[in-house]
Amino acid sequence: MLEQAPAPEAAGRLAQVTVLVIAFNSAAVLPGCLAALPRGVRLVVVDNASTDDSAAIAEAAGAEVIRLPGNLGFGRAANLGFARAETPFGLLLNPDTRAAPGMVEALLEAAARYPEAALLAPRIETEEGELQFGRLPVLLRHRGRARPVPPVGDCCAPYVGGAAMFFRLEVFRALGGFDPEIFLYYEDDDICMRLRAAGHALVHVEAARLLHGNARSSAPSAAVSFGKEWHMAWSRQHMLRKHRGAWRAAAAGGLLMAELAGKLALRWGHPQRGKWSARLAGTAAAMAGRRAVEVAIR
Structure with missing residues (x-):
């Protein structure tokens, strides 16, 4: 109690x-x-x-x-x-x-x-x-x-x-x-x-x-880690569009996707590849109009 x-x-x-x-x-x-x-x-x-x-x-x-x-x-x-x-x-x-x-x-x-x-x-x-x-x-x-x-x-x-x-x-x-x-x-x-x-x-x-305790709210797993990075990227893109407008959000999202794609293409074996992949996917989903609430973490 x-x-x-x-x-x-x-x-x-x-x-x-x-x-x-x-x-x-x-x-x-x-x-x-x-x-x-x-x-x-x-x-x-x-x-x-x-x-x-x-x-x-x-x-x-x-x-x-x-x-x-x-x-x-x-x-x-x-x-x-x-x-x-x-x-x-x-x-x-x-x-x-x-x-x-x-x-x-x-x-x-x-x-x-x-x-x-x-x-x-x-x-x-x-x-x-x-x-x-x-x-x-x-x-x-x-x-x-x-x-x-x-x-x-x-x-x-x-x-x-x-x-x-x-x-x-x-x-x-x-x-x-x-x-x-x-x-x-x-x-x-x-x-x-x-x-x-x-x-x-x-x-x-x-x-x-x-x-x-810093990021200890949920038990860790590979799926949860990927989902968190995906949603962090989606939410950032959503915030840009909501508070800065569609054109600025599109420009920032395009630049970020190019940066992440370049890292994935050039840095084989890098320990951050999973994070980059998740953030690339989350940013792309936001720019394509996919709703975050359709991608729940389980």
Whole structure:
């Protein structure tokens, strides 16, 4: 069962939050994620047709489990989970995260301090102690850009990572939630860009702490690795078309495909050939108009 027991006054505040975890063959990391959360929040796990014990682990931890018959992907599963939430706030977590004590309470306190913030995020650190902060949305990045100075307190940010996103659900729903065309990757970039375009602030909350295991949400396999690279490429091309227009997307996609095809033709035996092949296929599929949601990871 969940282990953190809040004080009575804190329990009332925590009842304002639905914590949503999206699982896909996440049995190795899900127990730690769920055990770190406080009692008092509504805990929901959307299981994307896992073949391991993810759903059973979530039920044993006291979570409400939504078992899907197939893998909907990350953003669409999150939309489904939050559609059932009756709380004003929703915290979306990767299953390979572990909340520090007091994290949810700190996010609630920050939401009260910053009413203009529609999306808040904790201070996210890797197991090696590296701060995950300062990344720009994919369409705003430039090669050679200096790494931002780590914050010493709360601050506004152009992007907060999908590992932990604390939404005002009224704004999340008004915006339409995550882009349902994206199966995996860059759905966080997209919603951050859309929130900012709508005039909302994104806030990094220093007092809220979270440990992120980095790409351990699903059990590894060759098929999953290929699928992730395919969807990363598809989603990037989709983002270009959506936010930069068809002509710029076509030009960028054509150049990338030529680069990847050249690498595959010239670098036999290179350990990255599988990644290049997947990204070439994903980019080509996006440019041909194929929908990502038709290519689920299983």
